[in-house]
Amino acid sequence: MYPEAYIDYLAEFHGSRDYFECHEILEEHWKKEPLGARKLYWVGLIQLAVALYHQRRNNFTGAKRLMANSIRILEGEQTAVESLGLDYSRLISLLKHTYRKIESHSPYESIMLPIADKALEERCRKKCEQQSYPWGRTSVVQDAFLIDKHRLRDRSEVLAEREKEIARRKKSRGR
Structure with missing residues (x-):
């Protein structure tokens, strides 16, 4: 459902x-x-x-x-x-x-x-x-990974996809 x-x-x-x-x-x-x-x-x-x-x-x-x-x-x-x-x-x-x-x-x-x-x-x-994970637990506000995950996560996959997209656009424009 x-x-x-x-x-x-x-x-x-x-x-x-x-x-x-x-x-x-x-x-x-x-x-x-x-x-x-x-x-x-x-x-x-x-x-x-x-x-x-x-x-x-x-x-x-x-x-x-x-x-x-x-x-x-x-x-x-x-x-x-x-x-x-x-x-x-x-x-x-x-x-x-x-x-x-x-x-x-x-x-x-x-x-x-x-x-x-x-x-x-x-x-x-x-x-x-x-x-x-305990259901309903209170967030651990000292957990650096939870607080700053956008900075600390592995972005290699995202960056590789971005590079592929740039290359695809260049190719479609004939560059």
């Missing part, structure tokens, strides 16, 4: 608290759809994860902008949010509360998305167990 990428997102969100990975998982899923068929609610969830990533890094400007975008998108996607097994009203309330905390430069605190579908939550808990 739910895409596996969404299960993975929720497991990372509530288990490892690796919001950068949450972003990567859902962005890859979202991009599999043709441009005109991409679902906006995935962007709302992606931006939620990135907002929390920024808040944890004390980048309140980026966190505020992304959380505002996430709220704006998800407020307009009630049917989709509910079809994803989330409690729409509680989710929007939670996001607005988190936005206010970001706005006042409050330190990051882990949040739990309000999953209304108990079977979905059980699937996510099992995924966490398989990954050896």
